[in-house]
Amino acid sequence: LERAKGGDREAFERALAPYLPMLYAYSRSICADHHIAEDVVQDTALIAYRKLRFLFPEVDFGTWLKGIARRQALSEKRKAGRLRPVVEEILEAVYDDPSPTAVAPEREALEACLKKLKGQPAKIVGAHYFDGEKLIDIARLMNLNCNTVRTVLHRARLALEECVRGRLTLGGD
Amino acid sequence: MHALSCDDARLRFSDLLAGLIEPADADALDAHLAGCPACRAAVRESARLDRALAEMAALAKIDQTKARLRAALATVAIEDLVPEPAAQRRWSFRLLRLAPLAAAILLIVGLVFLSVRPAPAIAQIAEVEGTVTVQSGRGQYLAAAGHSLRRGDRIQTADEDGRAVIVFPDQTRLEVGAGSTVNEITEAPDGDGGSGKRIFLTEGSISAVVTRQPPGRPMLLSTPHAQVVVQGTKVSLVHSSRATRIDLDEGAVKVTRQQDGKSVELAAGDYALVGPDVPAIAPRPMPPRIATPRASLPEPAGRVLALGFAPAGQTLAWGCSDGSVKFWPLPPEGHTSPSCLPGHMPTELRALAFSRTGSLLATGSDDYLVKLWDPATFQERRTLKVLRSWIEALAFSPDDATLVIAGAHGQESAKVRLYDMASEKVRATLNAHPGGTWAVAFSPDGKLLATVGRDGIARLWDPQTGQLLQSLTGHSGELLAVAFSPDGKLLATTSRDRTVKLWDVATGEEQATLIGHSHDVRAVAFSPDGTLLASGSMDGTIKLWDLADGQERATLRGQPGGGVWCVAFSPDGKTLASAGFSRAIRLWDVPAARP
Numbered sequence: 001l002e003r004a005k006g007g008d009r010e011a012f013e014r015a016l017a018p019y020l021p022m023l024y025a026y027s028r029s030i031c032a033d034h035h036i037a038e039d040v041v042q043d044t045a046l047i048a049y050r051k052l053r054f055l056f057p058e059v060d061f062g063t064w065l066k067g068i069a070r071r072q073a074l075s076e077k078r079k080a081g082r083l084r085p086v087v088e089e090i091l092e093a094v095y096d097d098p099s100p101t102a103v104a105p106e107r108e109a110l111e112a113c114l115k116k117l118k119g120q121p122a123k124i125v126g127a128h129y130f131d132g133e134k135l136i137d138i139a140r141l142m143n144l145n146c147n148t149v150r151t152v153l154h155r156a157r158l159a160l161e162e163c164v165r166g167r168l169t170l171g172g173d
Numbered sequence: 174m175h176a177l178s179c180d181d182a183r184l185r186f187s188d189l190l191a192g193l194i195e196p197a198d199a200d201a202l203d204a205h206l207a208g209c210p211a212c213r214a215a216v217r218e219s220a221r222l223d224r225a226l227a228e229m230a231a232l233a234k235i236d237q238t239k240a241r242l243r244a245a246l247a248t249v250a251i252e253d254l255v256p257e258p259a260a261q262r263r264w265s266f267r268l269l270r271l272a273p274l275a276a277a278i279l280l281i282v283g284l285v286f287l288s289v290r291p292a293p294a295i296a297q298i299a300e301v302e303g304t305v306t307v308q309s310g311r312g313q314y315l316a317a318a319g320h321s322l323r324r325g326d327r328i329q330t331a332d333e334d335g336r337a338v339i340v341f342p343d344q345t346r347l348e349v350g351a352g353s354t355v356n357e358i359t360e361a362p363d364g365d366g367g368s369g370k371r372i373f374l375t376e377g378s379i380s381a382v383v384t385r386q387p388p389g390r391p392m393l394l395s396t397p398h399a400q401v402v403v404q405g406t407k408v409s410l411v412h413s414s415r416a417t418r419i420d421l422d423e424g425a426v427k428v429t430r431q432q433d434g435k436s437v438e439l440a441a442g443d444y445a446l447v448g449p450d451v452p453a454i455a456p457r458p459m460p461p462r463i464a465t466p467r468a469s470l471p472e473p474a475g476r477v478l479a480l481g482f483a484p485a486g487q488t489l490a491w492g493c494s495d496g497s498v499k500f501w502p503l504p505p506e507g508h509t510s511p512s513c514l515p516g517h518m519p520t521e522l523r524a525l526a527f528s529r530t531g532s533l534l535a536t537g538s539d540d541y542l543v544k545l546w547d548p549a550t551f552q553e554r555r556t557l558k559v560l561r562s563w564i565e566a567l568a569f570s571p572d573d574a575t576l577v578i579a580g581a582h583g584q585e586s587a588k589v590r591l592y593d594m595a596s597e598k599v600r601a602t603l604n605a606h607p608g609g610t611w612a613v614a615f616s617p618d619g620k621l622l623a624t625v626g627r628d629g630i631a632r633l634w635d636p637q638t639g640q641l642l643q644s645l646t647g648h649s650g651e652l653l654a655v656a657f658s659p660d661g662k663l664l665a666t667t668s669r670d671r672t673v674k675l676w677d678v679a680t681g682e683e684q685a686t687l688i689g690h691s692h693d694v695r696a697v698a699f700s701p702d703g704t705l706l707a708s709g710s711m712d713g714t715i716k717l718w719d720l721a722d723g724q725e726r727a728t729l730r731g732q733p734g735g736g737v738w739c740v741a742f743s744p745d746g747k748t749l750a751s752a753g754f755s756r757a758i759r760l761w762d763v764p765a766a767r768p
Contacts, residue, residue, distance in 0.1 A: 003582055003608075009246055009247070009249075011582055012246070013239065013242065013243060013246065014520075014521070014539055014563065014582060015582075016242070017235070017239060017520060017521070017539070018518060018520050018539070018540075020231060020235060020238055020239070020242075021227075021228035021229075021231035021232050021235070022224075022228060024227060024228070024230075024231040024238075025223070025224045025225075025226075025227030025228045025231060026224075028227050029190060029220065029223060029224065029227070031192075032189065032190055032191060032192030033192055038238075041238070041242075042241065042242060042245055045242045045245065045246065046245055046246065046249065049246055049249055050249060080192075081196055081199070084199050084200065084202070084203035085203065086203045086206040086207045086213070087186070087189065087199075087202070087203055087206065087216075090206070090213060090216055090217050090220055091220055093217060094217060094220040094221050094224055095224065100518055100520075101518060102224075103221060103224050103225040103228060104518075106221060106222065106224075106225035107225045107228060107229055107232075110222075110225050110226065110229060111229075125226075128191065129226045129227060129229075129230045130229075130230045130233060132230070134191075134192065135191050135192075135193060150187070150188065150191065150193060151184075153187065153191065154183070154184050154187040157187060157219065157222060157223075158183070160222060160226075161218060161219065161222050164222060164225070165218075
């Protein structure tokens with residue numbers, strides 16, 4: 001970071017890289033849109049690079065980055081409607097630890113749980129999370145009713161939650 | 174409000190995360206969550222799963238994200254060069270207030286404009302990749318396809334990914350490579366000294382496909398070392414502070430040394446070196462260019478910055494940009510996918526070293542950690558956190574008693590640790606290179622340790638005492654890689670100055686400078702029999718040099734679309750492995766030193 005503060009772009013890129021997944025997930029949870037979240041991450045990176053001299057040594061880099069992303073994401077979110085206070089509080093609690101490894105156990109468990117997901121739920125989870133498709137577009141692509149896609153995604157998420165919980169608490173499924 | 178069940182609340186939260194919720198439903202959800210702690214806990218669990226899923230999705234395309242950000246960040250410094258619109262508005266406002274003065278100035282400017290015709294466009298930018306800037310009399314701007322170039326314009330391409338193609342009205346085509354500066358593009362009018370197009374390259378590389386020029390008006394391609402007179406041909410120039418190299422694919426050119434006016438004619442298939450390090454200017458036959466490797470192993474995780482053969486040659490290991498280590502049994506034929514060890518955090522794995530016996534593999538990454546693996550069982554043996562720096566280089570001593578750990582960023586980047594494998598403690602710390610160490614190597618007898626780094630100096634140490642024995646200076650840029658020859662008599666170093674240097678280890682004297690790459694030389698390796706040296710560069714090629722005469726034996730077009738970051742010879746010397754920014758590991762048959 002010291003090198004990055006001195007204008008070393010490569011050093012900045014390397015310091016930033018581990019936090020990119022968290023920044024994307026956080027922005028996406030606020031904005032509820034893959035493309036806007038990607039833009040927020042890019043804006044966050046540019047602002048952070050320009051303002052790096054204001055990052056004081058006692059401040060955690062991840063928390064500082066998350067603060068920038070929060071301002072950018074909320075500003076984007078306001079265009080579509082405000083974020084409700086209790087939901088905001090819940091999201092903040094989930095991202096309270098901005099470190100790259102905060103949800104590493106869940107990610108690891110998900111690797112296995114996603115493999116167990118088959119058929120339509122697997123396709124919808126893949127299209128929504130990994131390809132960044134909106135549910136309405138997934139419905140069109142799969143020739144389904146949007147309400148069906150919404151329900152299938154929700155159920156798939158519940159199944160994944162249960163599977164992850166099982167793997168984390170019992171050490172397996 | 175308890176009208177919602179927790180299941181309903183979770184469904185609505187799911188809608189909210191998908192951007193499908195109506196404002197009234199969002200209010201109802203929030204009100205319900207405010208009064209229902211159990212639902213809050215359930216929704217929190219859903220949000221945590223959402224985080225994990227979204228992070229996985231981001232990790233799956235982390236390389237694209239990084240590349241996009243790299244391009245965006247590259248514009249920051251350039252934007253700063255452009256006057257801010259606000260400042261322009263302020264000036265406009267002042268001009269309005271000073272209308273009479275402005276009118277007078279406008280009148281004078283108008284008269285000057287009428288009396289001086291703007292310089293005509295002499296070429297056009299046809300293609301741009303990465304960041305390319307043009308400095309002209311009108312200021313500096315980011316180049317884009319379609320921009321016109323006028324007499325005296327200066328073009329600069331970004332170090333990593335900049336590239337521009339310039340086309341003249343007669344279809345002469347000039348490609349400016351990454352990290353280049355073309356200081357001047359001019360076209361002398363008819364009758365002005367008889368010359369036509371002139372290009373002055375002060376750094377980097379250009380490739381030109383020159384249409385036949387009018388009689389008496391040849392094109393001049395110049396560098397501080399050489400001038401090349403071109404009529405109609407296919408030629409490329411690589412310039413560094415040490416020398417200019419001219420490669421001629423078609424036609425004939427005359428190359429003149431700027432220093433003393435001595436010249437030589439090159440025919441198709443020749444190359445020549447001109448510079449202070451090259452005593453005689455003479456045409457030499459261009460070594461063969463090999464485009465197809467024997468095998469190409471896909472690496473979907475992205476770029477590969479470290480690789481190595483196990484000492485018995487049965488396995489190739491490499492580190493990925495997702496922090497994992499991969500093993501591929503050799504020969505590769507018959508195997509479909511490598512074994513993968515998810516080891517480090519999702520940060521780039523930049524250092525990898527097998528112990529001499531092959532019983533251990535050490536890997537180091539940006540997470541400050543060094544991990545030791547058993548390559549036979551793929552089990553992690555130990556994790557070392559002994560250097561607060563992103564780990565750049567690792568090397569086992571020949572007796573496997575010491576592991577050297579070096580880094581190039583972070584609080585302790587100037588330090589190199591010597592870790593004792595038996596006592597599991599740091600035995601000594603070297604203050605090696607201010608700013609960081611990029612590479613380390615033990616001599617085959619284990620009596621010397623070489624380190625190279627940001628300060629542009631190669632250092633030789635006594636690994637037993639930690640005493641500095643020699644500092645080798647001569648490169649004009651950061652040093653990036655280092656290797657000892659198998660007999661321990663030669664040391665090879667590579668640099669951002671685009672060259673490889675060979676040093677006599679006993680005397681510390683420079684033996685040779687190998688010139689030919691058009692970008693940073695990132696990797697170096699001696700063949701096990703000591704007859705060949707392989708150098709890998711960010712120009713995307715690997716060059717094989719014959720150590721008997723310092724001549725280039727072959728150019729392997731290693732990693733199209735990306736630089737070469739690492740090369741390694743197999744223990745039997747028959748295979749060379751290369752990797753870098755393209756998503757593949759390539760295995761090459763090693764040609765004989767003397768064809």
